[in-house]
Ligand SMILES: [Fe+2]
């Protein structure tokens with residue numbers, strides 16, 4: 569099967585998103601607040617696109633055609649997305665507030681935020697693994713080649729990832 573017709577391509581999108589988040593955290597560690605904000609915005613935009621792809625086209629097909637997948641209930645994916653969005657809103661707000669601090673206070677606030685982001689990164693690893701072990705492999709089995717081609721062509725996050733490769737941007 570051509571790689572272009574496999575949902576496992578979305579694993580690459582997960583890796584790309586993780587790299588974008590790490591680039592943001594690296595800027596935050598260096599107290600480069602404007603770069604940290606810019607990279608966070610880029611990360612958030614693409615992650616929201618990715619979750620939208622999953623919620624609006626992939627999860628509905630999966631939910632309609634299959635059930636009782638251990639660790640792969642639709643409700644779990646949706647609940648994790650909800651938690652992810654909550655964290656993103658928290659980080660957005662914390663990054664705004666960081667700008668009001670200087671010196672040692674700024675360093676302490678940045679450490680607090682990095683700690684929260686570390687917790688979130690753990691949740692995200694768990695979520696990505698769940699999708700890669702259940703959602704994507706099952707979608708591979710329950711869709712036709714034509715459906716896969718259409719679904720993948722409609723994934724905005726996959727297009728954004730490919731565009732970033734073409735632009736040679738990676739996570740920079
Ligand atoms: Fe997801």
Ligand SMILES: [Fe+2]
Nearest residue numbers: 582618622699
């Ligand atoms: Fe995903």
